[in-house]
Amino acid sequence: MRQSTSHRLRGAIFLFIAAALCAVAARDFLAARCDEPLFPARGATVKRLSDYFAPLRGTRADGEVFIFEGREPGGTMLVLGGTHPNEVAGFLAACILVENAVVSRGRLIVVPRANHSAFTHTEPGEALPSHFEIETPGGKREFRVGCRFTSPLDQWPDPEVYLHYPSGQRLSGNETRNMNRAYPGRADGDFTERAAFAVTSLVQREKVDLVIDLHESSPEYPVINAIVAHERAMDLAALAALSLQGEGLALSLESSPANFHGLTHRELGDATTALAVLLESANIMQGRLRGRTTAEKILSGKDGGYLKAARANLLRVPYDSSGISIETRVGRHLAGVRALTEALTTLFPDRSVCLEGIPALAEVQAKGVGAYLAAKTRSSE
Ligand SMILES: [Zn+2]
Numbered sequence: 001m002r003q004s005t006s007h008r009l010r011g012a013i014f015l016f017i018a019a020a021l022c023a024v025a026a027r028d029f030l031a032a033r034c035d036e037p038l039f040p041a042r043g044a045t046v047k048r049l050s051d052y053f054a055p056l057r058g059t060r061a062d063g064e065v066f067i068f069e070g071r072e073p074g075g076t077m078l079v080l081g082g083t084h085p086n087e088v089a090g091f092l093a094a095c096i097l098v099e100n101a102v103v104s105r106g107r108l109i110v111v112p113r114a115n116h117s118a119f120t121h122t123e124p125g126e127a128l129p130s131h132f133e134i135e136t137p138g139g140k141r142e143f144r145v146g147c148r149f150t151s152p153l154d155q156w157p158d159p160e161v162y163l164h165y166p167s168g169q170r171l172s173g174n175e176t177r178n179m180n181r182a183y184p185g186r187a188d189g190d191f192t193e194r195a196a197f198a199v200t201s202l203v204q205r206e207k208v209d210l211v212i213d214l215h216e217s218s219p220e221y222p223v224i225n226a227i228v229a230h231e232r233a234m235d236l237a238a239l240a241a242l243s244l245q246g247e248g249l250a251l252s253l254e255s256s257p258a259n260f261h262g263l264t265h266r267e268l269g270d271a272t273t274a275l276a277v278l279l280e281s282a283n284i285m286q287g288r289l290r291g292r293t294t295a296e297k298i299l300s301g302k303d304g305g306y307l308k309a310a311r312a313n314l315l316r317v318p319y320d321s322s323g324i325s326i327e328t329r330v331g332r333h334l335a336g337v338r339a340l341t342e343a344l345t346t347l348f349p350d351r352s353v354c355l356e357g358i359p360a361l362a363e364v365q366a367k368g369v370g371a372y373l374a375a376k377t378r379s380s381e
Pocket of ligand 1: 084087180215216
């Protein structure tokens with residue numbers, strides 16, 4: 001009798017420990033499904049992608065859409081962040097636009113979490129941190145790292161071969177969850193194709209003149225610190241690249257390959273009247289040469305493996321022991337957005353957009369990304 005009581009007690013203790021572990025895991029799992037709040041600058045109208053494609057409502061594809069409208073009529077530009085949420089500079093640059101933009105002419109539309117589902121998990125097998133923190137004047141703000149792909153909880157299983165619609169291009173099966181291989185998307189497609197379809201519908205319905213998709217890539221990848229432009233956007237991108245080079249910011253100009261399908265700069269350029277470009281900054285987290293990835297490393301861009309690779313002349317961008325910081329990467333994206341906005345105004349005065357309040361690269365480098373993110377308390381003002 002005494003032995004059975006002790007068994008029961010031991011069982012109860014194990015059950016209690018298991019329940020406690022489940023509670024902790026469930027808390028983290030559910031937290032990854034709650035968006036960190038953004039604090040839009042004055043005058044923003046907040047919509048969602050489901051306002052452009054209703055079936056997204058209530059799904060994890062339904063990202064926020066922030067619209068800033070100037071008093072004077074002009075053009076409309078769309079900035080996409082978080083097409084690949086693990087490319088954190090693209091997401092953070094979009095956040096800075098949302099939280100600082102002042103538009104006096106034309107319209108700026110920002111979708112900071114373009115692939116919203118991909119923010120809810122990290123890449124399996126990469127041992128990535130789930131979060132990183134940015135110090136702001138009002139305290140730390142925490143952001144998720146995210147993944148290149150739509151969560152398998154939203155779209156599974158992957159096929160052996162991914163057939164892009166409508167081109168029929170064949171890619172590896174896991175690319176079926178890559179939003180930047182899913183454009184223009186389709187209303188009756190899989191989860192990622194429907195999310196891409198919502199963005200394409202937004203571009204069409206809002207009569208977007210210029211789409212800028214913000215990305216990052218590894219320092220050994222050929223297309224890096226670059227503007228990739230659809231052929232109709234090539235003059236605009238060349239003017240922006242020249243202007244940035246005049247300021248000492250090297251940016252290569254790449255043309256969107258006509259036969260590489262599913263990407264924003266190809267498909268939005270083909271399927272809509274918008275001029276479509278993509279900006280790439282250099283992030284060691286994207287590459288295979290890095291050592292253990294920590295939240296600090298995601299922000300500092302410092303890594304011993306990449307330092308060795310730079311000394312062996314294997315990288316496509318300058319790299320030294322100071323790394324490539326989040327300030328430099330976000331600042332480059334913001335400089336690219338500004339230069340492209342100015343080029344739009346120069347080449348198409350009737351479609352001009354006047355965008356202010358966005359810090360220059362040197363300002364972001366000097367003060368940090370957090371200086372341009374709202375304090376967590378703004379919502380209570
Ligand atoms: Zn990317």
